[in-house]
Amino acid sequence: MGITDQNHQNAEKLAAAKAAVKLVKNGDIVGLGTGTTATFAIKELGKLVAEGLNIKAVASSIRTEELAKSLGIEILDLGKTSSVDISIDGADEFTEGLDLIKGGGGALFREKIVASLSKQAIIVTDSSKKVKKLGLFTVPIEVIPLAYQYVFGQIVKLNGKGKKRIIDNHDYITDNGNLIIDADFGLINDPKALSDALNKIDGLLAHGLFIGLTAQVMMSDRSEIIIFK
């Protein structure tokens, strides 16, 4: 991607983030996503907090928690929070039916907990993330290390081609101390069926198919915000 394309994509991410942040109300507990688009939203929220907006937040990753705290946003313990008013997160792919692939940044497990606790889970994206069918982006799968070989084998049985995530010649380790397998299932005709099948695998902590968790996707396309809900 050229610099102009990237600037354009960043402008779209910022516009979507700003639109979503407008939905946050005084007193809300806000779920903070992870990734470049969520980061735009967290920074916008930080500005509003500095101006007096009174919110508390839960974070979907250590890096999001650190960023939010640095902006003066109070962070609650996710494990002690029973309900989130609104969450704002990005996605790697989404369909008009609001099925998503998430986890490109490795935060899928905590993101899924945050989305599941949310009364209103909002996804913010640029226009490149919308697809007719999920699956061009591989499905991130978080695996407890001692179950790695077992889970890998089960993914193959589901006709997936797995690849352990390696960053800088090292196994990628999630905030929860686990590994990620990026699994290619080709274009996914029935994301719910695949999600259900993956959920049955012992040792698989979470996968990046987010089905039925999203209230709306706010996608920025040039100067327009398009809402899918």
Ligand SMILES: O=C[C@H](O)[C@H](O)[C@H](O)COP(=O)(O)O
């Ligand atoms: O684990 C990371 C998350 O699921 C991100 O929300 C996703 O990868 C999209 O990230 P970005 O906004 O950087 O494209």
